[in-house]
Each structure stands twice: as structure tokens, then as C-alpha cells.
Amino acid sequence: MSTLETFNLNFNSIECQIPEVIGSLINLRELRLRGNKIIGSIPLSLSNASRLETLDISYSSLQGNIPEGIGNVHNMKLLGIQYNQLMGSIPFTIFNISRIEVIAFTGNSLSGYLPNGLCNGLPILKGLYLPDNKLHCHMPTSLSNCSQLQILSLSENEFDGPIHNEIGRLSNLQLLYVGVNYFTGMIRNLVELEKLDLSINSFSGSLDMEVFNISGLRVVSLLNNNVSGSLTPNIGSILPDIEELYLGSLTNLVGTIPHSISNCSKLTSLELSINKLTGLIPNSLGYLTHLQHLNLGGNNLTSDSSLSFLTTLTNCRNLTFLSLYWNPLNGMLPASTGNLSTSLRTFLADSCKILGRIPNEDGNLSSLLFLYLSGNNLVGSIPTSIGNLRMLQRFNLTSNKVTGFIGDHICKLQHLGEIHLGQNQFSGSLPNCIGNNTSLREKHLGSNKLSSNIPPSLGNLHDLVVLDLSSNNMVGSLPPEIGNLKVATKMDLSMNQFSNEIPREIGELQNLAHLSLRHNKLPGSIPDSISNMVGLEFLDLSHNNISGNIPKSLEKLQNLKYFNVSINKLKGKRAPQQADSLSAITRERISYYELIQATDALSESNLIGSGNFGSFYKGALRSGTAIAVKVFNLQLEAAFKSFDTECEVLCSLRHRNLVKVITSCSNLDFKALVLEYMPNGSLEKYLYSHNYFLDIKQRLSIMIDVACALEYLHHGCSLPVIHCDVKPSNVLLDGDMVAHLSNFGISKLLGEDQGDLYTKTLAILGYIESEYGQDGLVSTKCDVYSYGIMLLETFTRRKPNDFEGDVSLKQWVNHSFSRDNNGRSRCQLDNTNE
Incomplete structure (x- = not known):
């Protein structure tokens, strides 16, 4: 083995540690262990393999630090230890290996800083890959000494400070990725640059498109920066070779989309979402025949009444992603939408003030995975051709005026994972074939006019997590098959006309956390089997005809935070109040x-x-x-x-x-x-003081606590109580970090026949909906809205009055959901959540 020069075990799923004896292979030149399950640490003996030129142990489970001795392997050309679990700082000795061409430590937990003299000893370095670590401090000033550098990737770290002008001297640099840091400044003079990612940093100032006037530039991303300005009218001549342009979520990008953008004929991705763009969506976008990804969501763009730009986009035969959400389009979907690319996977047009019907021709979009049309003014019924969208995974029509039956054609969608049809005017029965959608995980049909029984076939939906049939006119019994929904975590069947006793099979739902059966006509007793629902946190059986005693076995529900059985016919002695120190x-x-x-x-x-x-x-x-x-x-x-x-x-x-x-x-x-006394102070203190910290589980628990308090105020009292001032400073935390709602100084009692009332005293602006703020009208919905704003604030750590102009926290969060090609959303959560 002492003569071994190349040792290549890439992608073999080998589970082992690297033995110390590896360092005795004095002739070893290449050690390739990529794509295995290597555990343990990097052996110190590797520093003895003095002839080693290539070391690649990427995509494994290595832990510990990078040994200092690696810097003694002076013949090293490629050092790749990507996507492991390495910690600690990068040994500075590595930056003295004069023959090294590639250093790649992507996807670890490396910390510390890079030395200012990093490039003083790396004359032929071509690739430096350090993204997705925890490196901090400034960019090294000596980078210009890496004169052969072609790829510099520092994304997803904690670097700050300016990007030095020295970087403009890297005449061979082709790819520069510094996204998701805290950099400032701007880049200039990189004449050979092909790809530039500056996204999610602290760049500020005016948008100067001339900066990107680089002949070979193919990709530019400036997403999520504090940049203002407009798209220059001659953008097509400035960026003739651009293939991907990402200018979404800039602070103040205004103006129109210039018609000359059609001259960027090589464009495959155009991202302009979450800005302040106005004017008509140009029909010239249809000339971008290579376009695959188009995101214009979250602006103030308009179109003519026929939405003719959609017709021109039928020329883009490679289009897979089309996002228009939150633009006041004020038109009707043309029949030509059915002629969009057969490769289209995502079509997002929620909250666009779209009128009319869903075209029958949309059933031609055979590759569609995600169809979002919520928050519009759509009427008519769901066309039967929707059943042709056999690949559809998410279908959202919430908050429209769609009527008719939920037909059998929905049952043909075998890959459907989520269906959102709430807040419409659907009527009639649920189809008996409802159990055919076996991939379904969320079914939201609340706030319609449905009037049937629950079909027993519902029990076939073994993967169902959320079921919402609330606020309909559904009748009959809860089928015993409901006990088959064993992974369900939330079930809301409230505000219907269900009768007959609660089936004992419901106790088989041991993962259920939220069960609401309030406002039905359920008779009989509370089944003892509910005590088996060990995950239950919220249980509302109020406003029914339930009689008998509350089962003592419910004491076993250790996670229960909210329990409401008011307005029933229960009997029994009231339990004595528990004494405490107060x-x-x-x-x-x-x-x-x-x-x-x-x-x-x-x-x-x-x-x-x-x-x-x-x-x-x-x-x-x-x-x-x-x-x-x-x-x-x-x-x-x-x-x-x-x-x-x-x-x-x-x-x-x-x-x-x-x-x-x-x-x-x-x-x-x-x-x-x-x-x-609440020793831990207010939620506001924890959100905005640097000395305090809440992880994501604590934030979620606090918001659940507040929700339970509001549910009690609105539905658990003899008269509903409106708090009127729900905000973080009024949420106090006890010694166990349990949240308590406080400060009822402007609260209101709602009379028995009142749905709302008027007041001169309102909560702070930002936490109250504009229609209430203008008219002084308050109802329980006022608290619910304030709670929603506080929920967003808690997870983003952005105050509702942090924004300029007409932008609200609610709009900012909606706009900040950038959906990728798979339809997944990524909200900008406070990074201290991690």
C-alpha cells in the first residue's frame, strides 16, 4: 500500500472513520471519499501525506476542526471538505499553500474570520468556496493578490463592511457570490464577470444599471437590498447577454417595466417581485421566448381588461413559473391562458382583483403543480376541465365568489396535497369520491354553503393533517371513519348542523392538537375516549346539546390549554377553586x-x-x-x-x-x-432588546397562549370581551415563559345581540385594521386582526409602523413570500429564530 497514489471511493455509502494510518501512505496523491458516510474527525496524520495533491471528503458527516497540519501539505492543489459538520476556524496555514488552486469548505459550521493577508500566499488560487458557514468580519483587503481567481463564493455567512474597490482588479473573476451577508458598497470594473449575486445584504443607494454594463454578464441578483431607483429605459442595450435578472424586494424600485426589456432576448429568469413598480405589464414580454421564470408579484402593476399580456406570454414555450400575485390587474382571465406553455408548473395570481370565471381552457395546463387564485372576484363554478390537471398538488381559490357544487372532477386530482376553497359560495354535497384524493394533507372548505353529510370515504385520507369544514350547513352524524385520520393535527367542524353523538372513534386521533365542534347540535355525553387524544391542546365543544358529566378521564390530557364546554346541558358539582399564594x-x-x-x-x-x-x-x-x-x-x-x-x-x-x-x-x-407579577417582562422586551432571546418554539408557544386568551375572551365568557389593544407590550411572560394578556384599559363588553360597537378609544395604528381605525368600529374581528399583526411581528421582528408610505407589515410579509420553482414559500423570518 505504500506505493498507492490514487485512492478513489467516491459515492459508495461507506460508513467508517478515516484511519490514522492514512498518513503513512507517503506516495498518495489523490484521496477522494466524496459522497460516503464518513464520521469522526479528520486525522492529524494526513499532514504527513506530503505528496497529496487532491483531498475531497465532501458530503459526509465529519465533525471537529480542520487540523492545523493540513497547511503543511505544500503540494495540495484541491482541498474540498464541503457539506460536513466541521466547526472552529479555518487554519490560516492553509492560506500559505502556494500551489493550491481550489479551497472548498461549503456547508459546514466554520466560524471566525478570514485574515487580511489571505491572498498573499495564494498566487494561483482559482476557486474559493466558503458559503453556508458562520464566518464573520470584513472581506480581506488582499483579495486582489489572488490574480488568477475565477470563482469567489462567500454567500450565507455573517460578513459585513464594504466590498473593497480592490476586488475590481480581479480581472479573471467570472463568478462572485456574496449573497446573504451584511456587505455594503458596490462592485465595479469586473470586466470578465459572468455571474454576480449580491442578494440579501446591506447595499444601499441608487440603482445604477450601468454598474452591470459588462459584456459577458449573464446573471445578476440584487434581491433584498436597500436600493432605490428605476429600471433604465435602455436596459436591453445595457444587458444584451443577460440570462437571469433578480431585482426583487428592493426598498424603493419604482417606475415601469421598460418595453426595451424585450431586447434582453436571452432572458430565462426575470424576478421583479415585491417592489413599487407601476403601469401596464408590457406585452413585449412575449418576445422573451427563452423565458422560464417570471415573477412580477407584489407590485402595483396593471393591465387592460382582457389581460392581453397573458396572451403574448403564450409565445414563451419554456415558461415554468408565472407569478402575478398582489397586483391590481382588474381584468378577466382570457381563454388564451390555456395556451400557456405546457411546461408551466406554477401559476400564482392571488389578490389580483381578477374578475369573471376560470376559463375552461385552463384544463390544458397539464404540467401545472400549483394554482393560486385566492383573494379575487372570481364567479361561476370550477370548470370540469380542472380534472385534467392530473399533476396538480396545490389548488387555492380562497376568498372568491365561486358557486356551484364541488364536483367529482376534483376527485381525479390524484396528486393533490392541499385544496383551499374556503370563503366562497359552494353549495350542495361533498362528493362521495372525496376519499380518492389519498395524497391530500390539507382540506379547507370553511365558510361556504355546503349542506351534506360527511361521506364515510373521508376516512380513506390517511395522510390528512388539516380538515376545515367550519361555517357551513353540514348535517348528519360524524362518521366513525373519522377515527382513521390518525395523522390529523387540526380539525374544525364548528358552526354546522351536525347531530347525533360524538363517535367514540374520535379518540383514536392521538396526534390531534386542535378540535373544534362548537355551534352544532351534538347530543349525548362527551365520549370517554377523548382522554386518549394525548396531543390535544385545544378542545371546544361549546354551544351544543351535550349532557351528562365531564369525564374525569380528561384529566389525562396534559397538553390541554383551552377547554370550552359552555352553553351545553352538562351537570355535576363545580370543582373547588385551587388555592394559591394569591x-x-x-x-x-x-x-x-x-x-x-x-x-x-x-x-x-x-x-x-x-x-x-x-x-x-x-x-x-x-x-x-x-x-x-x-x-x-x-x-x-x-x-x-x-x-x-x-x-x-x-x-x-x-x-x-x-x-x-x-x-x-x-x-x-x-x-x-x-x-x-410577571418576572420575565413583556414580549416586546424579548423582541427588541439585544440581551434577550426567544427561539422559534418559544415564540410559537407564546402566540398559542395569546390565542387561547383571546378565544376565552371572545367565546368563553357570558358576554364577549373585546380587548382592543393586542400588541407585544401587553403580552407579559411569567417565570415559566407562559404568556399572559394584560392591560384591559380600553376593552369593551359586547352585548348579547351586538356584533360590533363604536368607540373613541382605539389601539395604536398598525395593530388595527383601517376600516376600524377610520370609523371607530370594533368587534372581536378587531382583536383577531391585531393578533395576526402581532403574530407576524413576533416571527419577523418588524414593527407594523417600521414601513414607509402605504406599505404595511401585512403587505410586507405577503410580498416577502418568494416562491421558488417548486411553489415553496420562504418568508423572511427574524434570523434570531434559528
């Missing part, structure tokens, strides 16, 4: 003197926050109980009403996700509420 003082008012003692005379050191009508102090009662005290500012006339409102509302509320009021202190000159 119960002894809930019946007594506290004196002003005691309160002053508890808060150290309302000292500034005990001040923990302030609100619209007063300040909050922490304190401790003589019993040792920690409290929070809300002291109302009586110089404000509204504070008197706020105090009375909170007392009125909170005196009757009991829920684990509401802040408990212990007692109050009130006289002519002083009014205060004594509240349960």
Missing part, C-alpha cells in the same frame, strides 16, 4: 399605606414600565407575594374610565393566560390595580 387576598382591598410600603414609595427603582393611562411598579406584600402595581395617572380624564373598565372586565375573568388582578386600591386621589 387567593387569600383576592377578596380584600389593599390600603394606600400598604401599597406604598410594598413598592418602596413607588420609587423609580421599582418602576417597570408605563402605559397610556399610568405606570407599573413591582413590589412585594408583607406575605412575600411579588406583585405588579398599575398606578393610574388621574390627571388624564380617560384614566378614570380606564380604571373602571379594567375593574368591570377583570372581576369576572379567570384564565391561565390572562394576568390575574389580585385587588385594587381606590380613593379620590389615587387609583391602582394590584396584579400578579
Whole structure:
């Protein structure tokens, strides 16, 4: 073996460690172990293989650090250890291997920085691949010394600072990928550049298309940067050879799409989504006969009433992705959409103010995987030709005015994974063949006029995760076959006319987290089998005809956060209230003197926050109980009403996700509420303070807690309570990070026959829908909207008033869903979620 020069075991699925003896192969020149299941660490002995020229151990499971000794292998030409689990910093000794041509460490967890003198000892380096790591600090200033460099890839790291002008001296550079970092500045003078990716950085200033006036430039991506400007009218002459142009999600890209873009005749991908483009979509796009990907979504583009640009796009016979969402097109889909490329896989036209019917000709799009037409003004029925879309995986018609039956042609869609037909006017029965769509994972048919039984064949949908049939007129029994939906996590059958007892088979749904059967006509008792639904977190059986006792076995539901059986005919003794450290003082008012003692005379050191009508102090009662005290500012006339409102509302509320009021202190000159102390402060603090952190599971748990609180306020009280001020500063976190909704100072009680009411006191703008903000009209929908905004804020860490002009957080998030060629969406989540 000592004479071995080439050792190639690429792609053999070998599971092993690299033995230390490998370093004794003194004649070894090539070691190729790519695409195996190599574990352990890189042996230190490899530094003894002094003649080694090629080392490729990519696509394995290596861990640990890169040994310093690798830099002693002075004959190395190719060093590739991509897509492993390496950690630590890159040994600087590697950058002294003067013969090396390719360094590739893509897809690890390498950290640290690159030395400024990185290129001083790499005269013939041609490829430097370091994307998808955790490298930080600035780009090395010596890069211009790598005069032979052709490919530089630093994407998906944490680099910051400017891209130095020195990089313009890399006359051989063909590919420059620096996307998903924090770079600033701009690139110039790269005359040989073919591909340039600057996406998702901190570049700012005006969009100067002349920067990209490079004769051979084929790919440009400037996605998600703080760049303003417009598309130059002569774009076709500036970028004659461009094949892929990505200018989506820029801060202020305005103006129109120039007709001269048709001169970019080699274009295969054009990405202009989530900008502020206006004017007509040019018919000249139809001259881009090589076009495969066209995304114009999230702008303010229009068209004529016949949407003629769609007809011209029928010339693009290679088109696979077409996105038009969130543009006010105000027209009817022409029959010619059925003549679009037979390769078309994705057609996104949600929220485009499209009128009329779905053309029957759309059934010709035989390769279509994703069809999104939600949020339009479509009428008529679903054409039977939809059944010809045998490859269709997602079909979304939510929020239109589509009528008629859900016909048997839907059952022909054997690959359908999601169907969204909610908020339309469908009527009649569900087809008996509904069980034929065995690939279905989500079925949303809520808020229609369906009036049938649930067909037993529904039980054939063994992969169904979400079932929503709420707010229809469905009747009959819940079929026992419902117990076959064993992977389901959410089932909403509320607001129907279901009768007969809840089948015991429902207890077989052990993965179900959310079950709502409220507002039906279900008689009988709660089946004991529900206690087997160990994943249940939300259970609403309210507003039925259920009788008997609540089964004691439901105590086994350890994950249950919300349980509502109100407005039924249940009987039994009320369980005694559980005593806790607060119960002894809930019946007594506290004196002003005691309160002053508890808060150290309302000292500034005990001040923990302030609100619209007063300040909050922490304190401790003589019993040792920690409290929070809300002291109302009586110089404000509204504070008197706020105090009375909170007392009125909170005196009757009991829920684990509401802040408990212990007692109050009130006289002519002083009014205060004594509240349960929340040691972890507010959600706002955790979102916007650098010293605090919430992972994605914590954020999700907090939002579930708030949802449970709102569900209780809206549906679990004798009269619905509208909070009117749902926002992160009013969500407090206890010692276990359980969320509690607080601050009911402007809340409203909704009368029995009221669907909404008027108020002069509203939540902060951004958290309330414009129609409410303008008219002072509030309902439970007001809280739901505010909750939705706060949900987006919690996961993006962007405040609703962070945006300029008419852009809202809701629009920004909608626009930030960039769908790839497979129809998948990627929202811009706060990167501290990871």
C-alpha cells in the first residue's frame, strides 16, 4: 500500500472513520471519499501525506476542526471538505499553500474570520468556496493578490463592511457570490464577470444599471437590498447577454417595466417581485421566448381588461413559473391562458382583483403543480376541465365568489396535497369520491354553503393533517371513519348542523392538537375516549346539546390549554377553586399605606414600565407575594374610565393566560390595580432588546397562549370581551415563559345581540385594521386582526409602523413570500429564530 497514489471511493455509502494510518501512505496523491458516510474527525496524520495533491471528503458527516497540519501539505492543489459538520476556524496555514488552486469548505459550521493577508500566499488560487458557514468580519483587503481567481463564493455567512474597490482588479473573476451577508458598497470594473449575486445584504443607494454594463454578464441578483431607483429605459442595450435578472424586494424600485426589456432576448429568469413598480405589464414580454421564470408579484402593476399580456406570454414555450400575485390587474382571465406553455408548473395570481370565471381552457395546463387564485372576484363554478390537471398538488381559490357544487372532477386530482376553497359560495354535497384524493394533507372548505353529510370515504385520507369544514350547513352524524385520520393535527367542524353523538372513534386521533365542534347540535355525553387524544391542546365543544358529566378521564390530557364546554346541558358539582399564594387576598382591598410600603414609595427603582393611562411598579406584600402595581395617572380624564373598565372586565375573568388582578386600591386621589407579577417582562422586551432571546418554539408557544386568551375572551365568557389593544407590550411572560394578556384599559363588553360597537378609544395604528381605525368600529374581528399583526411581528421582528408610505407589515410579509420553482414559500423570518 505504500506505493498507492490514487485512492478513489467516491459515492459508495461507506460508513467508517478515516484511519490514522492514512498518513503513512507517503506516495498518495489523490484521496477522494466524496459522497460516503464518513464520521469522526479528520486525522492529524494526513499532514504527513506530503505528496497529496487532491483531498475531497465532501458530503459526509465529519465533525471537529480542520487540523492545523493540513497547511503543511505544500503540494495540495484541491482541498474540498464541503457539506460536513466541521466547526472552529479555518487554519490560516492553509492560506500559505502556494500551489493550491481550489479551497472548498461549503456547508459546514466554520466560524471566525478570514485574515487580511489571505491572498498573499495564494498566487494561483482559482476557486474559493466558503458559503453556508458562520464566518464573520470584513472581506480581506488582499483579495486582489489572488490574480488568477475565477470563482469567489462567500454567500450565507455573517460578513459585513464594504466590498473593497480592490476586488475590481480581479480581472479573471467570472463568478462572485456574496449573497446573504451584511456587505455594503458596490462592485465595479469586473470586466470578465459572468455571474454576480449580491442578494440579501446591506447595499444601499441608487440603482445604477450601468454598474452591470459588462459584456459577458449573464446573471445578476440584487434581491433584498436597500436600493432605490428605476429600471433604465435602455436596459436591453445595457444587458444584451443577460440570462437571469433578480431585482426583487428592493426598498424603493419604482417606475415601469421598460418595453426595451424585450431586447434582453436571452432572458430565462426575470424576478421583479415585491417592489413599487407601476403601469401596464408590457406585452413585449412575449418576445422573451427563452423565458422560464417570471415573477412580477407584489407590485402595483396593471393591465387592460382582457389581460392581453397573458396572451403574448403564450409565445414563451419554456415558461415554468408565472407569478402575478398582489397586483391590481382588474381584468378577466382570457381563454388564451390555456395556451400557456405546457411546461408551466406554477401559476400564482392571488389578490389580483381578477374578475369573471376560470376559463375552461385552463384544463390544458397539464404540467401545472400549483394554482393560486385566492383573494379575487372570481364567479361561476370550477370548470370540469380542472380534472385534467392530473399533476396538480396545490389548488387555492380562497376568498372568491365561486358557486356551484364541488364536483367529482376534483376527485381525479390524484396528486393533490392541499385544496383551499374556503370563503366562497359552494353549495350542495361533498362528493362521495372525496376519499380518492389519498395524497391530500390539507382540506379547507370553511365558510361556504355546503349542506351534506360527511361521506364515510373521508376516512380513506390517511395522510390528512388539516380538515376545515367550519361555517357551513353540514348535517348528519360524524362518521366513525373519522377515527382513521390518525395523522390529523387540526380539525374544525364548528358552526354546522351536525347531530347525533360524538363517535367514540374520535379518540383514536392521538396526534390531534386542535378540535373544534362548537355551534352544532351534538347530543349525548362527551365520549370517554377523548382522554386518549394525548396531543390535544385545544378542545371546544361549546354551544351544543351535550349532557351528562365531564369525564374525569380528561384529566389525562396534559397538553390541554383551552377547554370550552359552555352553553351545553352538562351537570355535576363545580370543582373547588385551587388555592394559591394569591387567593387569600383576592377578596380584600389593599390600603394606600400598604401599597406604598410594598413598592418602596413607588420609587423609580421599582418602576417597570408605563402605559397610556399610568405606570407599573413591582413590589412585594408583607406575605412575600411579588406583585405588579398599575398606578393610574388621574390627571388624564380617560384614566378614570380606564380604571373602571379594567375593574368591570377583570372581576369576572379567570384564565391561565390572562394576568390575574389580585385587588385594587381606590380613593379620590389615587387609583391602582394590584396584579400578579410577571418576572420575565413583556414580549416586546424579548423582541427588541439585544440581551434577550426567544427561539422559534418559544415564540410559537407564546402566540398559542395569546390565542387561547383571546378565544376565552371572545367565546368563553357570558358576554364577549373585546380587548382592543393586542400588541407585544401587553403580552407579559411569567417565570415559566407562559404568556399572559394584560392591560384591559380600553376593552369593551359586547352585548348579547351586538356584533360590533363604536368607540373613541382605539389601539395604536398598525395593530388595527383601517376600516376600524377610520370609523371607530370594533368587534372581536378587531382583536383577531391585531393578533395576526402581532403574530407576524413576533416571527419577523418588524414593527407594523417600521414601513414607509402605504406599505404595511401585512403587505410586507405577503410580498416577502418568494416562491421558488417548486411553489415553496420562504418568508423572511427574524434570523434570531434559528
